[in-house]
Amino acid sequence: GCLLLWLLPSVLRAQSNGEARPRSTPCQQSPTKVSCKGVGLRKFPKELGQGVKYLELSNNFIQNLSGGHMPGFGQLEYLDVCFNQLEAVSATTLVQLPQLRSLLLGSNHLDRNYLANGRALHLLRNIEVLDLSANNLESHMAGWYISNLTKLRMLDLSRNRITRLSAGIFWSTLRLRELDLSNNYIMEIEEGAFEALEELEVVNLALNSLHCISGFSLTQLRVLNLSHNALELFISEEGAKPYLLQVLDLSHNRLLYFPELPKAHYLTHLNLSNNLIASLLPGSRHPEEFVLRYEEMARLNRTLRTTAGLTHVADLDLSNNRLQLFPFTFFHSLGSLHSLSLAMNCLQDVAGESLASGTEPRDHSPVPLERAALSVRSLDLHGNAIRVLPRWFFHSLPQLETIDLGSNSLQPCESQGSDQGGNVGGGSHVPAPGGTCTPFYNVPSLKHLSLCKNNITRLHPYAFKQTSLLSLDLSGxxxxxxxxxxxxxxxxxxxxxxxxGNQMDDSKAELPCLDTLKVLDLSDNNLSLLPTGLFCSPLESLDVRNNNLLTLEKLALTSWSHSLKDVSIAGNPFSCCSLAWLD
Structure with missing residues (x-):
């Protein structure tokens, strides 16, 4: 009994402290910034101090944005209530936030009570940034929410249930600069829907259900994302006013042709990957399995200068299409092109002459070098069916630094001695048109080369002579x-x-003394000994996993003692009696 009486004061104090804790706010607070992110709040914390400008309430369980009289929030400029259970917004609360500039309401349930909620939002006369993403909003709901927000600059309506954009949906948001409509179900954009938005610069319409963009006239746009739709056609409107578009993403659609962009003089990045483009040649015929569904398609065959206006394009991605021919002349007008991807197509051949008929050439002789040269520095051709590159190929790419030729069927030519390797296009080892090997020697600009998975069974002597490669991939x-x-x-x-992964044994892997080699991958082979030529290399990273090594030679470890930082050795039958090198 005495023990219980002795403990009673401690128990009472503990209960008293437990009751007091809920009254304190579990938020991180500074004079002007309060973060209550993920602290389990179920209502608006109106007990915060005066002068708060930044309030973060995301990842809680708030259902109603209401707080009665809130004298401490008159200076609030930023409010984040994303990822709650919000379904009701009180007008009496928002009217007390006259300085609010940014309101983030994404990932809530604002499809409920949308009429009353919309009237509340209309009180925010100074709002510039509004996030209504992931609220199950339908087209008319979204239109109602933004119908009176005249100072809005950035609007996020992504991940909703919008199916169409009516002509007047943005009439009251004339100052809108950035608009995100991605991941909806938009199938129709009425004519004039964006016409009043003269300051609009960035539009994201990715992940919708658009089938056709005809008469595209948003000349003021800088960035347009139309990826992951069902577009079969994209034609810009012809007019005197140039387009200011810099970035255009049309990837993951069903485009049959290179888009018409005659006035896109400022375009720098164009993504056309994952489409159905079968030819880049003017006058080429559409694939037989497709039917011309739109009138505009009929005039595409008369297009002669598809790329004439794209003089500033630096990055062009045409990967994962159906191209069978790589016509150099198509890219001649792209004078600023630095990065080009034609990966994962059906390329079998390279054409160097001007083709007006769209037929495959019989003669692959190049046009004169001064007209044929491209400015490309990075070229990705992996995943095609290329068997040989013509002898003029690398000479037509004088600035090429990186090329990925993986997963083709190319065989490097031999260049024996400095004389043969040094003659540009000369010597008996240089393949004539129709040859079976590709010369990778005497390409002074080339620094990075991938020939992985090309079924190369023998690498000839001096295959890369006078090509100062920094990296070489011969795996697979x-x-x-x-x-x-x-x-x-x-x-x-x-x-x-x-x-x-070359399944090379000791007799097939001989290396010279590579004085600058720092990273070497010999994994997935059948080596029982390391090539002796490696011992003079200042290796920093070595991968010898999954070989037949019993030990690592002491000479190698001594040579690399000051340089080696990473070594991977798993999957080798190392002898337990010869592991002293591990010490």
Whole structure:
């Protein structure tokens, strides 16, 4: 009994403290900024101090944005109530927030009570940023919410249930600059829907159900994302006023042709990947399985200068289409083109002459170098069916630094000695048109080359002579035989080499002394010994997983003792009696 009486004061104090805790606000607070993110709030915290300008209430359980009289929030400029259970917004609350500039209401239930909620939002005369994403809003609901917000600059309506944009939906938001309508169900945009938005610069319409953009006339736009729709046609409106568009994403659609952009002189980034474009040649015929559904398609065959106005395009992605021919002349007018991807197409050939008929050429002779040269620095051709590149290919790309030729069927030519390797287009080892190998030697600008998965079984001596490669990927070429002279000429340039997954044994993997090699991948081979040529390389990273190594030679470890930082050795049958090198 005495023990219970002795403990009673402690229990009472503990209960008293437990009752007091809920009255304190579990928020991080500074004089002007309060963050109550994810603290389990179920109502608006009206007990916060005076002068708060930034209030974060995201990731809570608030259902109603109402707080009665809130004298402490007259200076509030930023309010985040995303990821709650919000379904009702009180007009008496919002009228007390005259300075509010940014209101984030994404991921709530504002499809409920939308008429009353909309009337409440109309009181926010100074609102500039509004997030209504992921609220199950239908077209008419979204239109009602924004119908009186005249100072709005940024609007997020993504991840809703909008199916159409009526002609007058944005008439009251004339100052809108950024608009996100992605991930809806938009199938129709009425003519004039964006016409009044003269300050609009960024529009995201990705992940909708649009089938056709005809007469595109938003000349003031800087960024337009139309990816992941069902577009079969994109034609801009012809007029005297130039387009200010800089970034256009039309990827993941059903485009049959390169889009018509005659006035897009400022365009720098164009993404056309994952479409159905089968040819870049003027006058080419559409695939037989497609029917011309729109009148505008009929005049596409008369287009002669599709790229004439795209003089500033620096990045062009045409990967994952149906191209069978790579016509150099198509890209001649793209004088600023630095990055070009034609990966994952059906490319079999490269054409260097001007083709007006759209037929595959019989003669692949290049046009004169001064007219044929492209400014491309990075070229991705992986995942095609290219068997040989013509002898003029690299000479027509004098600034090329990086090329990915993985997953093709290319065989490097041999260049024996400095004389053969140094003659531009000369010597008996240079393939004539119709040859079976591709010359990778004497390409002085080239720094990064991938020839992975090309079914290369033998690498000839001096295959890369006078091509100062920094990285070379030869992985995935089963049973590759590589004599010591194969990498001759790369002794003082090569820094990264991959020979992964070639099933090479000790007799097939000979390396010269590579004085600058820092990263080497020899994994997934059948090596029982490391190539001795490696011992003079200042390796920093070595991967020898899944080989037949019993030990790592002491000479190698001594040579790399000051340089080696990472080594991967799993999957080798190391002998327990010869592991002293681990110490």
């Amino acid at each position: 070429n089963k049973d590759l035989f590589m004599p010591k002279e194969a990498l001759g000429g790369l002794e003082f340039s090569l820094r990264k080499l991959s020979l992964k």
